[in-house]
Amino acid sequence: xxxxxxxxxxxxxxxLLGDQLARxxxxxxxxxxxxxxxxxxxxxxxxxxxxxxxxxSALASEAVGGAGLSWAQAGGLLQSLGAHAPPVPLGETxxxxxxxxxxxxxxxxxxxxxAGGLLQVDGEGRVSGEDALLSWAxxxxxxxxxxxxxxxxxLVLLATADAELTAQRTLDRxxxxxxxxxxxxxxxIAPAPTVLGATGLLAPLAVLRxxxxxxxxxxxxxxxxxxxNTRSQFGKTIGKFQAIQHQLAELAELTAAAxxxxxxxxxxxxxxxxxxxxxxxxxxxxxxxxSATRGAAIAHQVFGAIGTTDEHILHYHTRRLWQWRDEAGSxxxxxxxxxxxxxxxxxxxxxxxxxxxx
Amino acid sequence: MSAAFHxxxxxxxxxxxxxxxxxxAFLSEASQQWSGWDIGHSWMGFDRxxxxxxxxxxxxxxxxxxxxxxxxxxxxxxxxxxxxxxxAGAPVGAHWVGDRQSGPLLLRIGSESQKQRFLPxxxxxxxxxxxxxxxxxxxxxxxxxxxRATRVDGGWKLNGRKIWTxxxxxxxxxxxxxxxxxxxxxxxxxxxxxFLIDLRSSGLEIRPIVDLTGxxxxxxxxFDDVFVSDALLVGRENEGWAQANAELAFERSGPDRYMSSxxxxxxxxxxxxxxxxxxxxxxxxxxxxxADIVTLREMSLSILGQLAAGHTPAQEAALTKDLGTTFxxxxxxxxxxxxxxxxxxxxxxxxxxxxxxxxxxVPSYSLRGGxxxxxxxxxxxxxxxx
Ligand SMILES: Cc1cc2nc3c(=O)[nH]c(=O)nc-3n(C[C@H](O)[C@H](O)[C@H](O)COP(=O)(O)OP(=O)(O)OC[C@H]3O[C@@H](n4cnc5c(N)ncnc54)[C@H](O)[C@@H]3O)c2cc1C
Numbered sequence: 001x002x003x004x005x006x007x008x009x010x011x012x013x014x015x016l017l018g019d020q021l022a023r024x025x026x027x028x029x030x031x032x033x034x035x036x037x038x039x040x041x042x043x044x045x046x047x048x049x050x051x052x053x054x055x056x057s058a059l060a061s062e063a064v065g066g067a068g069l070s071w072a073q074a075g076g077l078l079q080s081l082g083a084h085a086p087p088v089p090l091g092e093t094x095x096x097x098x099x100x101x102x103x104x105x106x107x108x109x110x111x112x113x114x115a116g117g118l119l120q121v122d123g124e125g126r127v128s129g130e131d132a133l134l135s136w137a138x139x140x141x142x143x144x145x146x147x148x149x150x151x152x153x154x155l156v157l158l159a160t161a162d163a164e165l166t167a168q169r170t171l172d173r174x175x176x177x178x179x180x181x182x183x184x185x186x187x188x189i190a191p192a193p194t195v196l197g198a199t200g201l202l203a204p205l206a207v208l209r210x211x212x213x214x215x216x217x218x219x220x221x222x223x224x225x226x227x228x229n230t231r232s233q234f235g236k237t238i239g240k241f242q243a244i245q246h247q248l249a250e251l252a253e254l255t256a257a258a259x260x261x262x263x264x265x266x267x268x269x270x271x272x273x274x275x276x277x278x279x280x281x282x283x284x285x286x287x288x289x290x291s292a293t294r295g296a297a298i299a300h301q302v303f304g305a306i307g308t309t310d311e312h313i314l315h316y317h318t319r320r321l322w323q324w325r326d327e328a329g330s331x332x333x334x335x336x337x338x339x340x341x342x343x344x345x346x347x348x349x350x351x352x353x354x355x356x357x358x
Numbered sequence: 359m360s361a362a363f364h365x366x367x368x369x370x371x372x373x374x375x376x377x378x379x380x381x382x383a384f385l386s387e388a389s390q391q392w393s394g395w396d397i398g399h400s401w402m403g404f405d406r407x408x409x410x411x412x413x414x415x416x417x418x419x420x421x422x423x424x425x426x427x428x429x430x431x432x433x434x435x436x437x438x439x440x441x442x443x444x445x446a447g448a449p450v451g452a453h454w455v456g457d458r459q460s461g462p463l464l465l466r467i468g469s470e471s472q473k474q475r476f477l478p479x480x481x482x483x484x485x486x487x488x489x490x491x492x493x494x495x496x497x498x499x500x501x502x503x504x505x506r507a508t509r510v511d512g513g514w515k516l517n518g519r520k521i522w523t524x525x526x527x528x529x530x531x532x533x534x535x536x537x538x539x540x541x542x543x544x545x546x547x548x549x550x551x552x553f554l555i556d557l558r559s560s561g562l563e564i565r566p567i568v569d570l571t572g573x574x575x576x577x578x579x580x581f582d583d584v585f586v587s588d589a590l591l592v593g594r595e596n597e598g599w600a601q602a603n604a605e606l607a608f609e610r611s612g613p614d615r616y617m618s619s620x621x622x623x624x625x626x627x628x629x630x631x632x633x634x635x636x637x638x639x640x641x642x643x644x645x646x647x648x649a650d651i652v653t654l655r656e657m658s659l660s661i662l663g664q665l666a667a668g669h670t671p672a673q674e675a676a677l678t679k680d681l682g683t684t685f686x687x688x689x690x691x692x693x694x695x696x697x698x699x700x701x702x703x704x705x706x707x708x709x710x711x712x713x714x715x716x717x718x719x720v721p722s723y724s725l726r727g728g729x730x731x732x733x734x735x736x737x738x739x740x741x742x743x744x
Contacts, residue, residue: 283649
């Protein structure tokens, strides 16, 4: 199959999968479902439906039974994880399965999670180190991580049961833990795929979070527009007030910027080049993080008091925006990372770096 | 949920690297004499000799047919040339309006004789155009304009005033919007027509207006029975509003809506390195700026792709203009945050001069081409709020 035909087929599969998932999410990911998940109940039924559709291995190559979608093709799908916020580690499992397939490691069917922090591997292949926050670790059968060793960076698959988990409270109230490994024998190990640079899995994880932030913002924008056209004060819907219109116009701008930046990062990941991938991740996480920061504030202003209540759906989205912007490197962390590189390269390199493709 | 905006990716292919290198070589030569103050003018820098040199290289009217002095090249090739010019802060003002706006308008709806007469001159960098829309009483509310075109034997007589007309004093021609039917109160945008006006016509007086930088960039123009022949009506009588609006997505989404103060950034990076003040703050600010530039460039290219495919992404253009001008306006402040910005303008110091010029110039970025509030109004309408 030519690469153009493959990419058309991929786009079609992505659309089909996206539609199926969106329908499932609209039906199943209700406020009640989110509340239950935040109280610690893992929705096994939802997870099973998702895996039955084949979504968990959407990014993994066809050779291992995945759909072989590129990150760019999966953009809409990943953003729908942000928009509907299904309380399962689907994004993490997709990323993990993609990585394992690239490294030639057989994936497990069960939910997986991804460590953004770098671990160490010793001469006997035993893995040690800590990750300060691993979302979904308490429900994941295994963890995919990058471990630095004498022989370079290795991709490792670790049984969660072999790790020490310390549960952490987070703004999204979903299961997460600090994870420590002390001389753990991995289930599998292989040289880290070349798309990963010195930041390891942090870069693709940041792209995943950026996509979720972009989707979350789009959902928040839709909720705001709907509310502004419904809620009446002073004899008219509040959306008729120019002050509200302009705030929502700004929210639309922030949303568009996050979407575009996340899409850019996806294409950089697809290039397979580690430098491009890291740079794309930085751009996307910075831009999406800044958009989420201002966007969540606008949304709460537009919704008034009702939007701050537990009963309302809004906070399920804004708390996730606040959580995701801090995970996998905040906008400030990535800006610093990127800024140091640009300063080291010097002013003359800035423009050529912007227009070069890798 | 159907989104009110779409940004499908549109990428510049590697084949255009050669063109980019050519433009850079040309600019590195041409830029030797430019001061920081000059570079700060970006596309408001007006230099006829420079525009002729650009025209000679075939970089004006690039996408137009050869029959009209154009070069039959792609929109992406033009984009490469234009973004390289802006990155260097080249004085493209004498051909900017003709290349971006007036030429494409004539190509689309001008008469055969208008195309033959004007397009080759624009492409050669020899005819400079200005835009006559705003009037003393009509800014954002452009449809309220009152300057009038009255039918006379063989053509029209123009009367009234235009204002804020960038570089009218130095330009050769204006495409102006005049009321050709009815009144401002009743007909509004329905009775307007566009005319090609020779700025040396009798009855036309151009008064430069000095702006806050101390220079005169824009002008007030008084029309006192200025005659234009029928041959210089652009497009159709009373269709001027729709004709002028059709170009707005081009005007609002180009790299000129986010790169006007770009040349500050490389200098600021070097200043931080020289001062030995690479720290968390300077790194963060530079990193954030890069994320914005890359994102805005993606958006601008996406709109180019949509325009090239025959769509009219008006929402996307308004949205990108507001984001882009906000970014351009932020850069001088960013420089203040990360360098020890002295309260003097040091002659010969590129960064200091550029910063001084831009500090005074950036407030206009969210006015020219439609104000921030007007952009947000357009976006809000697209969202279904108006
Ligand atoms: C550097 C520069 C170059 C220019 N070059 C040209 C040129 O070459 N040719 C040309 O024709 N014009 C030119 N203009 C004029 C420009 O198009 C106008 O400045 C612009 O359309 C705004 O009009 P105004 O200045 O009269 O402001 P006004 O329309 O009076 O607006 C003043 C303020 O009120 C706000 N406002 C107005 N209406 C609304 C509304 N409905 N809702 C909310 N807020 C509103 C505006 O956003 C603004 O903040 C130029 C302007 C500048 C600054």
